[in-house]
Amino acid sequence: MPDRVPVRCPVCRRDHQYVPAAYPCRCGAAVVAPPALGAPARQLVHRVWEDSWITVRCGACGRQGRWPQPELDCCCGAVLALPVLSVPQAAGRGEPEAARQGSSPAWDPVALAVHWLERLGHREVRRMERRGASAVGLRASGVLAEVETAARPVGARAVECLWLSGLAAGLPAVHFARAGYTAGAKERAEGIGLALFALDASGAARPVSGAAGELVRGAGGGA
Incomplete structure (x- = not known):
């Protein structure tokens, strides 16, 4: 998965580079909801509870967790929701356990x-x-x-x-x-x-x- 994902604001057409956030699974792996490359972002006008969270499966242990929907703030004032891949995965999959435990994943x-x-x-x-x-x-x-x-x-x-x-x-x-x-x-x-x-x-x-x-x-x- 790329470190940065290109995102275009549908309101002002500005281009951004989004860094996917990672969340800590109980097994120690960093779980990432990878934004789908090329899929258009949508503007959030009214926040709905069910749309604010997605279910992500850890690729290391298989646990499922509820994590925030990836979002990005555009400088024009729009808040963008980013569609994710259909099969979320764990960042650091295949890395040594000690390396995963030593990481400091981001969260929203x-x-x-x-x-x-x-x-x-x-x-x-x-x-x-x-x-x-x-x-x-x-x-x-x-x-x-x-x-x-x-x-x-x-x-x-x-x-x-x-x-x-x-x-x-x-x-x-x-x-x-x-x-x-x-x-x-x-x-x-x-x-x-x-x-x-x-x-x-x-x-x-x-x-x-x-x-x-x-x-x-x-x-x-x-x-």
């Missing part, structure tokens, strides 16, 4: 955040503007959210800025982070009542603030 925190927002009862999730180089804004029915995609803990300033954005929009706010939060961020979130969730590659969203725990309990423990 934005798609996971969308999943958990919907499980918490917030539908019609759509992407908003990017907040800096690595943060992505989301808006759903009754909530404003931000996802930090970088592999570094979120600080207190980002937490407070999201809280202020929620106040301006008249909506409660929820923060998701790929690498957790600093002690200062957690302390500030407790003081202002902001919900913080830590995401991980297993697909879990772990509440790390009191407000987040209340959201989970209100949704019947769904997260």
